[in-house]
Amino acid sequence: xxxxxxxxxxxxxxxxxxxxxxxxxxxxxxxxxxxxxxxxxxxxxxxxxxxxxxxxxxxxxxxxxxxxxxxxxxxxxxxxxxxxxxxxxxxxxxxxxxxxxxxxxxxxxxxxxxxxxxxxxxxxxxxxxxxxxxxxxxxxxxxxxxxxxx
Amino acid sequence: xxxxxxxxxxxxxxxxxxxxxxxxxxxxxxxxxxxxxxxxxxxxxxxxxxxxxxxxxxxxxxxxxxxxxxxxxxxxxxxxxxxxxxxxxxxxxxxxxxxxxxxxxxxxxxxxxxxxxxxxxxxxxxxxxxxxxxxxxxxxxxxxxxxxxxxxxxxxxxxxxxxxxxxxxxxxxxxxxxxxxxxxxxxxxxxxxxxxxxxxxxxxxxxxxxxxxxxxxxxxxxxxxxxxxxxxxxxxxxxxxxxxxxxxxxxxxxxxxxxxxxxxxxxxxxxxxxxxxxxxxxxxxxxxxxxxxxxx
Amino acid sequence: xxxxxxxxxxxxxxxxxxxxxxxxxxxxxxxxxxxxxxxxxxxxxxxxxxxxxxxxxxxxxxxxxxxxxxxxxxxxxxxxxxxxxxxxxxxxxxxxxxxxxxxxxxxxxxxxxxxxxxxxxxxxxxxxxxxxxxxxxxxxxxxxxxxxxxxxxxxxxxxxxxxxxxxxxxxxxxxxxxxxxxxxxxxxxxxx
Numbered sequence: 001x002x003x004x005x006x007x008x009x010x011x012x013x014x015x016x017x018x019x020x021x022x023x024x025x026x027x028x029x030x031x032x033x034x035x036x037x038x039x040x041x042x043x044x045x046x047x048x049x050x051x052x053x054x055x056x057x058x059x060x061x062x063x064x065x066x067x068x069x070x071x072x073x074x075x076x077x078x079x080x081x082x083x084x085x086x087x088x089x090x091x092x093x094x095x096x097x098x099x100x101x102x103x104x105x106x107x108x109x110x111x112x113x114x115x116x117x118x119x120x121x122x123x124x125x126x127x128x129x130x131x132x133x134x135x136x137x138x139x140x141x142x143x144x145x146x147x148x149x150x
Numbered sequence: 151x152x153x154x155x156x157x158x159x160x161x162x163x164x165x166x167x168x169x170x171x172x173x174x175x176x177x178x179x180x181x182x183x184x185x186x187x188x189x190x191x192x193x194x195x196x197x198x199x200x201x202x203x204x205x206x207x208x209x210x211x212x213x214x215x216x217x218x219x220x221x222x223x224x225x226x227x228x229x230x231x232x233x234x235x236x237x238x239x240x241x242x243x244x245x246x247x248x249x250x251x252x253x254x255x256x257x258x259x260x261x262x263x264x265x266x267x268x269x270x271x272x273x274x275x276x277x278x279x280x281x282x283x284x285x286x287x288x289x290x291x292x293x294x295x296x297x298x299x300x301x302x303x304x305x306x307x308x309x310x311x312x313x314x315x316x317x318x319x320x321x322x323x324x325x326x327x328x329x330x331x332x333x334x335x336x337x338x339x340x341x342x343x344x345x346x347x348x349x350x351x352x353x354x355x356x357x358x359x360x361x362x363x364x365x366x367x368x369x370x371x372x373x374x375x376x377x378x379x380x381x382x383x384x385x386x387x388x389x390x391x392x393x394x395x396x397x398x399x400x401x402x403x404x405x406x407x408x409x410x411x412x413x414x415x416x417x418x419x420x421x422x423x424x425x426x427x428x429x430x431x432x433x434x435x436x437x438x439x440x441x442x443x444x445x446x
Numbered sequence: 447x448x449x450x451x452x453x454x455x456x457x458x459x460x461x462x463x464x465x466x467x468x469x470x471x472x473x474x475x476x477x478x479x480x481x482x483x484x485x486x487x488x489x490x491x492x493x494x495x496x497x498x499x500x501x502x503x504x505x506x507x508x509x510x511x512x513x514x515x516x517x518x519x520x521x522x523x524x525x526x527x528x529x530x531x532x533x534x535x536x537x538x539x540x541x542x543x544x545x546x547x548x549x550x551x552x553x554x555x556x557x558x559x560x561x562x563x564x565x566x567x568x569x570x571x572x573x574x575x576x577x578x579x580x581x582x583x584x585x586x587x588x589x590x591x592x593x594x595x596x597x598x599x600x601x602x603x604x605x606x607x608x609x610x611x612x613x614x615x616x617x618x619x620x621x622x623x624x625x626x627x628x629x630x631x632x633x634x635x636x637x638x
Contacts, residue, residue: 013167015191019216019297021167022260026286029279043164059558060190061169064161090210093201094194095562115216115297189555197563362478362527368500375500381450443455443496443505445480 004133006038010048016055019115020082027118045071056084056097069105075135077128079109086110152178220253223302229444241428242306247384251414256285258407269346306431334408347400370402456506469521472497482531515576522547538563
């Protein structure tokens with residue numbers, strides 16, 4: 001199934017300063033248009049394919065991020081945008097931040113920067129879409145082989 | 151009398167990128183109470199002030215918020231300069247004023263875009279943000295970063311604006327003024343925008359005073375309060391009046407911010423006309439000891 | 447030039463029991479509460495309540511210095527939005543504030559670490575200081591009860607002594623009277 005022409009995004013901010021979030025929204029506006037790739041910013045985790053996460057993980061939002069990841073249907077791809085989501089950034093040594101997004105969920109693509117530029121974010125989304133197509137093909141093959149076995 | 155039900159409005163919601171948890175108590179489809187649960191963005195960065203050098207703390211203070219980052223950095227640096235009794239040279243003060251006003255331009259355009267998105271007018275949201283990209287290009291040309299500038303330091307600024315960049319910025323101000331006039335017409339005179347904002351969200355002057363409102367929100371409720379009149383940086387030498395509206399509703403807040411956009415363009419032009427040549431920073435020795443309160 | 451208004455900031459240091467009165471005075475003058483913050487200096491808390499005047503841009507500060515175990519009254523009845531600052535102070539620094547309007551009991555931000563802004567070891571010192579203070583108050587109370595009891599006993603003893611003295615005096619007077627009467631009878635009998 002050819003899904004790489006319409007990936008839907010879910011964007012969540014866990015303890016970010018909003019710099020990377022604004023750049024994610026700016027990547028969807030006319031100048032750096034990511035919507036020409038078929039990307040739509042949806043608010044519903046059950047309809048999303050790609051999970052864009054910004055900001056580090058702290059005690060309050062660790063269960064929330066885990067629940068959002070579990071609510072998304074497979075196949076899915078996780079992109080960590082900004083250095084706070086990659087490793088914890090400059091807030092790594094505070095008393096509340098536990099680290100980057102990979103302390104609670106498995107991350108596939110890391111986009112560094114503070115604040116990450118829209119060009120890097122679009123590069124990350126393009127790679128995520130290619131990975132998503134690959135996972136979708138594997139998922140289809142798996143389902144077909146199970147049906148064949150039955 | 152209907153039954154009350156509690157609907158959790160979770161930290162992830164499609165309205166805004168920030169996480170906020172509300173427990174809405176709903177009776178017959180009208181929201182009676184909203185009980186907030188906050189603290190998702192708490193990183194504890196004040197605790198880092200004990201672990202970092204006072205010069206490095208400026209970069210951490212800037213990342214309190216990515217939209218108004220210059221303001222946070224400026225507040226921190228002004229407080230430390232006051233404690234250590236450091237006089238900032240004139241050119242640095244004017245440069246700080248210019249960057250402050252450019253940041254105000256980008257911040258108000260961002261707010262206007264998100265307000266338009268919140269009442270469903272997506273093409274106006276995209277138009278406001280397209281105009282905002284021009285301001286961000288100016289930021290990138292002068293400071294190297296689009297949202298987080300990192301040009302302040304205790305004692306002055308790190309970068310300069312040379313004559314070519316100055317000419318480019320003044321040309322862009324003319325272009326911006328024309329484009330903002332176009333969307334101002336839509337914001338203030340379009341029937342659908344007016345029907346979603348006139349008479350909605352009224353906060354009377356008395357209530358605003360009792361709840362401690364500040365900034366453009368308070369100015370839209372009739373309280374004449376603009377901290378720039380205390381004359382920090384170079385605002386004491388520029389000429390402007392605070393913009394106040396007495397209507398207290400959502401339309402008044404749109405109006406105040408749009409008028410402040412034009413005022414910011416005017417202030418940038420005034421600052422460039424008066425900026426003197428000179429040094430960019432003063433040498434600072436020793437460590438700060440004491441306390442001071444700064445308002446930006 | 448626009449008219450620049452930049453008056454000097456006013457600092458006042460007040461004791462804890464004057465806090466509510468001074469805050470109400472600021473409210474009568476029409477000032478807006480700007481922020482409340484706390485610092486842990488020399489094993490005491492230094493609270494700073496700052497107020498801003500929106501017409502003259504005057505910024506004034508009330509400073510209260512308290513011991514770590516002391517209670518501070520909440521000013522939420524005067525300024526309702528102080529509830530955010532006071533809950534934050536109670537959570538980050540473990541300041542004892544009583545009667546906050548909406549009290550989250552230290553779970554406002556739901557941080558895992560207890561009182562994260564205090565230096566390590568300060569919480570134990572505070573618990574120790576609270577214990578000491580409680581003991582001191584108990585001892586004072588006991589001493590007061592003892593003193594009251596003793597005073598009561600002494601008063602009772604004094605009363606009894608006084609009563610005894612009066613009884614003795616009465617008895618002596620009665621005996622003297624009886625002796626006088628007997629002597630008078632004898633004389634009369636002798637004469638007859």
